[in-house]
Amino acid sequence: MSTPTLIGVAAFRGRYTARYIQFGEDPEVLVPLLRRIWTDTFGRDTDAMAAALLARNWWSLAVNPKPRRWDRQLPVPGLGYPATGENDTVRQGSLREAVDGFLEWLYLLHLDQRRLVVYEATVHGRWLRHSAHHLDPVEDLFVTEPALDEGGPGMTVCTVCGAVDEIDHVEVPSMAGYGYDTATSCTRCGSSVATDPMFGDRVTRKPWPPHAPKTGDATGSTR
Structure with a gap:
């Protein structure tokens, strides 16, 4: 087709x-x-x-x-x-x-x-x-791109799956006693970057497209 x-x-x-x-x-x-x-x-x-x-x-x-x-x-x-x-x-x-x-x-x-x-x-x-x-x-997990077509605000793009503005961001005071811990994740593919003032960035890139279950039902459980 x-x-x-x-x-x-x-x-x-x-x-x-x-x-x-x-x-x-x-x-x-x-x-x-x-x-x-x-x-x-x-x-x-x-x-x-x-x-x-x-x-x-x-x-x-x-x-x-x-x-x-x-x-x-x-x-x-x-x-x-x-x-x-x-x-x-x-x-x-x-x-x-x-x-x-x-x-x-x-x-x-x-x-x-x-x-x-x-x-x-x-x-x-x-x-x-x-x-x-x-x-x-690009190597960066998330990049900020200029707005397309209408000249509006910039957009955030996931460089793993290409999702645009499908980002979840959390920021809390760090348990290190200073600064903030942050977690930014793509709601489409699940890739994420976490930061803290002691250890810096930790990037997790999820497989894309996601792997289909090899056997079993739609939930991915094997039999």
């Missing part, structure tokens, strides 16, 4: 330029794939990757696409399978506009920040920001 997706480049005040991917993927699959394409195919040249993605519509993306006998066009090495069809125009749109047709995901590159922001189509036909991801993952 296809996952109609747009991928493109963010512009000023929520505008964007994008191309269509017939068989897109959700962020857990497509974000790692785009990071690998950025590194392996384009040598971390974000402008070159954006230009190549915007050159055509896509059937699907792949790091090492192989020729298939039923394809009408040869695959693009290091990038994927081009789509075939009469409508091969670049899409110009806005995040404020209603979502067109059966689209499910929108991936926008922010070229100057080497960052990928993901939007999900809601049941009401609007784009809802899902997550933000650095193409080159």
Whole structure:
């Protein structure tokens, strides 16, 4: 089953330029794939990757696409399978506009920040920001990013799962007798950083995507 997706480049005040991917993927699959394409195919040249993605519509993306006998066009090495069809125009749109047709995901590159922001189509036909991801993952667990589109307050991003402003923070007087103990955690993936005035930071990065239970029922208990 296809996952109609747009991928493109963010512009000023929520505008964007994008191309269509017939068989897109959700962020857990497509974000790692785009990071690998950025590194392996384009040598971390974000402008070159954006230009190549915007050159055509896509059937699907792949790091090492192989020729298939039923394809009408040869695959693009290091990038994927081009789509075939009469409508091969670049899409110009806005995040404020209603979502067109059966689209499910929108991936926008922010070229100057080497960052990928993901939007999900809601049941009401609007784009809802899902997550933000650095193409080159940073070491910090949480980073503060500038506000997108409307110039509002900055946002806090979890660098493990890409959650935006899904952060729980607790601060209490330290048992060391001075300063404060703090705990900041991501409510989506559970990654956290704890600090105290004696031992500094302790970072816990949870696996993402979470591991599925190997056996047993939905609770993960084994039989």
